[in-house]
Amino acid sequence: MYPIWEGLFVHSAMYVAIIATFHVLASHLTVAGAWFNLYIERRAVRENRPELYEYLKRSALGLMVFSYVFGAMSGVGIWQSTTAANPRGISTLIHNFVFYWGSEWYMFLIDVIGIIAYYYTIGRVSKETHLRLAWILALGGSGTLSLIVGILSFKLTPGAWLENGLSLAGFYNPTFWPQWLMRFAFMFVITGGWSLIIATGIPRGYFEREKIIRYAGGIGLIGLVIGVCLWLFWYEPTLPIHARTVMVSPAVVPLTYPVIITGIVAAALGLGLSLLAPQLQRRWIALILMALIQAAIFGAERVREVIRKPDIISGYMSSNQLLFNDLPARGIASEEANLKRDGMMGNLPFMPSPGRLSTNTKIANPQLEIGRTLVTQQCSACHNVSLQTEIRVVNRRFVLRSLADLLVARQRTTAAEIDVYIKAIQGFPYMHEMVGTDAERAAMAIYLEHFITQTYDNQATTISQR
Amino acid sequence: MEIQDMLKMMRDPLGAPFFPVVFQVLLVVTWVLHIHFVTSAIGSSAYSIFAFLNKEADHLRLGRIAARLTPNMVGLGIVTGIAPLLFVQVIYDPLWYAANTLTGFWSVTFIFVVMGGYSLAYLFYLKGSKDGRLLWSAVLSLCLLCFAGWVMHALHAVSIRPEQWTYWYAPGGVIDTRGVIFHAYDIPRLFFLLPLQAGLGFAITLLFVAWYLRQRADADPVFLEWTANLGCRIGKTVSLLYGVAGLFWASAEGPEFGLTAFIAVLTFGLSVGLYLFFKSVDKQPIQAGAKAIGVWFAALLLVAIAREVIRTISLGRFDYSVANYPYIIDWGSVLMFGVTSIAGVSVVAYLVMVIYQAGLSADGTVSAKTERFGRIATGLLGAWFGFFLLVGLYTALFLQQ
């Protein structure tokens, strides 16, 4: 429906992933940091301990520069990159949830103006006023988190929205609740980790140091236990069967699970150490711990995104950005049905008509060009399909699930073999049937044969996926 | 495929969740905030560089204030940019998505550019603005911010020219999926919107800052007087250039859409109006701070409406209009946004009041009335979570079957 942006050197999907990593770090820290600061500030007020404000000021500056604006920025970044990579997916979310996002925007505004107010008024306004600002930041951050969970979880489990088309049903969908609770639980793990980094920086012998570390360990551990239980006993069982199948398929990079488990174990050990032997806690341990937790979160977020494959909006839109089901409640009909019958070329705004290609005298083989257009449109969401999204360093290639590699691995290297093979890709749980006529599939096969030659002609010996 | 069929087909089948014209109004209004903050950021960034090069004492003193304003303005510019970003996608989805995919590489790079500009502005403020070290960071930051503006502008310019999209994407039928080419731009328009509005926005900021700070007990009236005068001088000069750039804009983009006279009259009128405003206050510019903000936002609103008229006329050629964008009334959305607006607006208002009042007095007192309001606003925000859960419960029980 829209032009395809494949990415340049790096595959468009990897741009999204890279920005998302950063966003996850910044945004979770925002919320976690706000709660931790609230806790410290309450103690500062209650026990009349002005020296704690010194810490708050430093932390607020760090949060302001790093978390808040970078959190918001990288949030916009995810948006820009998913828009470029997959506009119609975002479009569905926007047209369903623009007012929910608008609501989240208020929370953003509260966060960003709030942290400016918080930082510049430390020591200037009364303690009660400043404590109120701390509350506002903690609540605002939590509000942001709450609102985004509904939109994110919708993509995997739209729930009754598929029948009644109501935004509320899509927002408070079946995986909303467990994911919402889980995120808050894990947020306390990050709060714990963050507080450890801060508290281990307090000079030794300072009488509260050990106590804060112990608290941080305790809070984090409780969050961890609750979070893992929610995952095992509520979130995972709520997932559609299809998602659980994809979860253990090659669609998820194998390294992901060890990373997640390492993160959980490391968190348990690191936080446990703080709880039991706070005097042994060190800053470098805290930093490593935080890095491992972040890696695990990133892994988990990737899994959450991948198990939706081959859909963008489960049961509604496929990753070729076309609707493959009706939505009677909103008077919407499947788009794929007609395209399967009439073909893709010339029947969508940005699929040039074959006529335009055959009259272009600069093109030697119009079939090849048709094939390239179709493969780009249908397969590039998940695969590297051209040299444009490949990075080659000496003889190593960095590519995302290259179709050339996959086909060579299956020894399907001629157009005829490829044609037969891709006719049946819907047999894999993470792919849909290709859309188009038999002639169009034949053209795709011609292009893929050519792509294999292109890829291997360049004599790369070592293959490295992803 | 005819352009009008293409545009209809590209519209999201879900339609808008509320009256489309409401999104159009929100788009225009929130964009005014956005452009105010980003251009003032660019203005104050440019000025702080000038001040540190010039090294004269008053300039240096004001330059430090400007260096501190810059990153905060950028931050607010980003946050206020998100709102129009939301609304533009609802009613102009074909345009926004086509522009962002056709220019995909820059659309994604944009965010790194803004982050870079923002971080460097912070670096300069925190580490450099005391003694003028690290001036390169301020210069680089300014360049990146301007480049971000260029990307925004190119996206917009592509988006209002649907008749060219398929050609840009697939010249001769061969698709280009790199998204590296800036297919359309209009330099006079950008010159009008960015550097000149940066000058004006900064001039207004100076009037406002002087007006605001003069109320403090420890104010330095001489310096503030000087600041306001400087703002007035910048304002008078730039507002004239503004009109000239407006005429260029009219002659560049006007003929394409049959809007030459409209753009020319409007921008020139704005230029004259702003000049007269600055002229009328130049006896006692320090008194004009609050009024200046009002005048400036009115001017920006007119600019925003002009942009919207151009877009509307351009799309009208292909029978695309916000007025006939399909929609439903989705009550869940309305409820969520309505209730969140109450809590959100209250809390934001409270925060702004705290910043404003705390900055005014030397010891940072916030009035008792504001405090009472703050208690209520914070309570509303807390109560919002109750609302959020109750609606969820209702949905789970009654709408999820």
Ligand code: HEM
């Ligand atoms: C700090 C760097 C930025 C600068 C200098 C900047 C500048 C501009 C300019 C000059 C325009 C008008 C373009 C035209 O009419 O030709 C514009 C529009 C816009 N900007 Fe920004 N901007 C910046 C950052 C952002 C960010 C971070 C966002 C998103 C969160 C954003 C969202 C928008 C939107 C949605 C529009 C309106 C587009 C339309 O009406 O089609 N901007 N910006």
